[in-house]
Amino acid sequence: MNLDKVRQDVTETIYKASIFLDECNWLDWLNLCDKDFYYSIKAYSPEINKDMIYLDGDFEHMSSLTDMLPKHNTDHSPLTRHTVVYTVDIDKKNKIAETISSFALYQTQLDGINSHILAGETNLFMVGKYKDKFSLNDESPLFVERTVQLDTRRLDKGSHWPI
Amino acid sequence: MPAKNATQWSSIPGKLKSGEYVDSRIYSDRDIFEEELSKIWRNIWVPVCHESELPDPYCFRTMTIAREPVIVVRGNDNQVRAFLNVCPHRGNMIENRPSGTFESGTPSGAPKHMTCMFHAWQFDMKGNCAHISRAEEGYQDRLKNKDIGLRRLRCEVKYGGFVWVSLNDKIEKSVEEWLQGAFDCMQHSIDAEPLEVFHYHKAIIPCNYKLWHDTNSEFYHDYLHYHNRITGFNDSYFARQCKGFDNGHVNVGSFEVQYDQYEGFESREELSFPHLPANHWEMIDLFPGMNFNLRGSALRVDLMTPLGPDKVMIEYRGLGLKSDTEEQRLIRQRHHNSIWGPFGRNLHEDLVAVSTQQAAMNEWADERKILHGRHENETIHDEVGMRHFYDEWGKWMDRWPGDPELTYDQGLKKAA
Numbered sequence: 001m002n003l004d005k006v007r008q009d010v011t012e013t014i015y016k017a018s019i020f021l022d023e024c025n026w027l028d029w030l031n032l033c034d035k036d037f038y039y040s041i042k043a044y045s046p047e048i049n050k051d052m053i054y055l056d057g058d059f060e061h062m063s064s065l066t067d068m069l070p071k072h073n074t075d076h077s078p079l080t081r082h083t084v085v086y087t088v089d090i091d092k093k094n095k096i097a098e099t100i101s102s103f104a105l106y107q108t109q110l111d112g113i114n115s116h117i118l119a120g121e122t123n124l125f126m127v128g129k130y131k132d133k134f135s136l137n138d139e140s141p142l143f144v145e146r147t148v149q150l151d152t153r154r155l156d157k158g159s160h161w162p163i
Numbered sequence: 164m165p166a167k168n169a170t171q172w173s174s175i176p177g178k179l180k181s182g183e184y185v186d187s188r189i190y191s192d193r194d195i196f197e198e199e200l201s202k203i204w205r206n207i208w209v210p211v212c213h214e215s216e217l218p219d220p221y222c223f224r225t226m227t228i229a230r231e232p233v234i235v236v237r238g239n240d241n242q243v244r245a246f247l248n249v250c251p252h253r254g255n256m257i258e259n260r261p262s263g264t265f266e267s268g269t270p271s272g273a274p275k276h277m278t279c280m281f282h283a284w285q286f287d288m289k290g291n292c293a294h295i296s297r298a299e300e301g302y303q304d305r306l307k308n309k310d311i312g313l314r315r316l317r318c319e320v321k322y323g324g325f326v327w328v329s330l331n332d333k334i335e336k337s338v339e340e341w342l343q344g345a346f347d348c349m350q351h352s353i354d355a356e357p358l359e360v361f362h363y364h365k366a367i368i369p370c371n372y373k374l375w376h377d378t379n380s381e382f383y384h385d386y387l388h389y390h391n392r393i394t395g396f397n398d399s400y401f402a403r404q405c406k407g408f409d410n411g412h413v414n415v416g417s418f419e420v421q422y423d424q425y426e427g428f429e430s431r432e433e434l435s436f437p438h439l440p441a442n443h444w445e446m447i448d449l450f451p452g453m454n455f456n457l458r459g460s461a462l463r464v465d466l467m468t469p470l471g472p473d474k475v476m477i478e479y480r481g482l483g484l485k486s487d488t489e490e491q492r493l494i495r496q497r498h499h500n501s502i503w504g505p506f507g508r509n510l511h512e513d514l515v516a517v518s519t520q521q522a523a524m525n526e527w528a529d530e531r532k533i534l535h536g537r538h539e540n541e542t543i544h545d546e547v548g549m550r551h552f553y554d555e556w557g558k559w560m561d562r563w564p565g566d567p568e569l570t571y572d573q574g575l576k577k578a579a
Contacts, residue, residue, distance in 0.1 A: 045363045047261045048216050053496050055506040064427030071389040073512045114522040156366045157514040158505035
């Protein structure tokens with residue numbers, strides 16, 4: 001296993017995921033994921049002193065969630081991620097890579113409230129870390145787990161979209 | 164029918180009568196908002212947190228009611244008490260954190276005391292002043308510990324372990340008397356065993372608090388929610404009965420939700436709340452702005468803090484049973500989040516709708532009539548919940564909701 005190449009492939013996969021999510025290209029995003037993929041959005045609340053799960057689901061659940069989006073009324077204001085991969089740890093024996101990336105998610109207003117006044121304005125929506133796990137069994141790394149660990153707990157209108 | 168000109172637009176449409184509409188100014192006028200804070204929010208019982216957020220003696224939570232900073236503490240006698248979070252010396256807020264414990268000391272103060280960091284005055288969990296820094300040197304015999312203390316607020320723990328606080332020392336009704344049976348539909352379920360908060364998030368949105376409460380008071384807006392239509396919209400859904408209680412509270416009656424009709428969702432029958440029939444759904448809307456929502460496996464509670472005529476903070480809590488196993492808790496969280504979490508199907512839709520509603524009736528807009536005129540034998544798409552609320556609102560404010568320039572009695576006479 002060429003560790004440098006694996007690191008590069010894993011890093012590029014994380015950035016591809018950010019691009020696909022920015023584009024709301026759910027199919028291509030899920031194609032980066034293993035069939036055993038587990039996704040969760042978590043946060044720690046100092047208010048109730050607990051780790052919380054804000055959303056979670058397996059591959060099938062996330063696929064269904066994204067399939068059903070056209071049925072729902074949604075704020076379509078685009079989300080833009082600034083993702084930086086911090087660490088890539090490779091377990092050669094088990095063919096797994098674990099990574100930590102920082103992200104800042106911006107929202108550029110479109111139709112959320114009053115488009116005439118607000119459309120085009122970009123605001124910071126949430127910040128946190130992506131904690132990812134990859135399987136290295138195939139040609140390309142595949143996500144087997146993503147934990148979106150949010151620092152932000154004031155989520156205002158929230159979102160229907162995976163973060 | 165043709166679109167309306169300005170005169171027609173501001174007049175009462177069709178055969179709707181007084182009481183079946185409100186004036187949009189009640190959602191946007193700054194003076195009305197200030198009156199609501201002083202006449203209503205300072206004089207009622209407000210559920211501020213849950214007792215599980217204060218698990219041990221010396222634990223605390225901080226919050227705001229009608230702009231007053233409040234702190235709730237659990238004493239070493241295990242009793243929960245509420246105080247103004249204000250030091251009697253120079254008016255500083257004593258505690259800035261959202262929660263924590265006074266078990267250990269702070270940089271300015273001793274363990275097991277509330278310490279104002281400014282001049283290190285300290286108070287015990289009953290609000291007594293325990294220490295004034297350099298008291299004799301500065302005050303001689305003019306001011307002693309016994310002369311000063313925290314402002315204690317009326318406080319009760321009731322209905323599923325919620326902590327209720329009132330800024331009004333003279334409030335005549337207990338929490339039970341104030342609620343007048345509104346909790347009967349779910350009390351058996353939420354008082355069966357101790358509950359625990361597993362979810363917390365907040366939203367600050369540009370809308371009047373009453374618009375959010377209206378959304379919780381009527382289900383005609385299920386046209387907004389694909390999930391509710393596909394899992395409801397059957398005979399038993401349309402037979403759900405709304406029931407009004409004294410003091411403006413409303414219960415929206417239950418029915419069996421068909422969760423598995425929504426692709427990817429599952430029935431909640433395996434993990435219902437105690438004494439709640441499988442997949443059933445009880446909801447209580449409390450005047451002036453709290454919502455208790457028991458859906459199958461999870462309890463959701465919305466607590467509002469009005470911040471301005473066009474701004475509100477909503478704290479969302481999800482609760483399960485303290486006795487939940489890890490697996491049960493994960494299931495409850497998933498059920499709760501799928502609909503009510505910040506990334507759930509329904510909550511985002513509701514928040515978008517009320518934000519755009521307020522945008523269309525800001526304080527500079529022409530006043531208009533907001534229709535609350537649906538009558539359907541007080542069933543689920545009847546707007547009786549809102550009419551009940553605004554009748555109560557009118558009495559508290561001495562304003563007629565249909566025309567807030569009239570007093571309540573003037574409006575009543577005109578309606579007759």
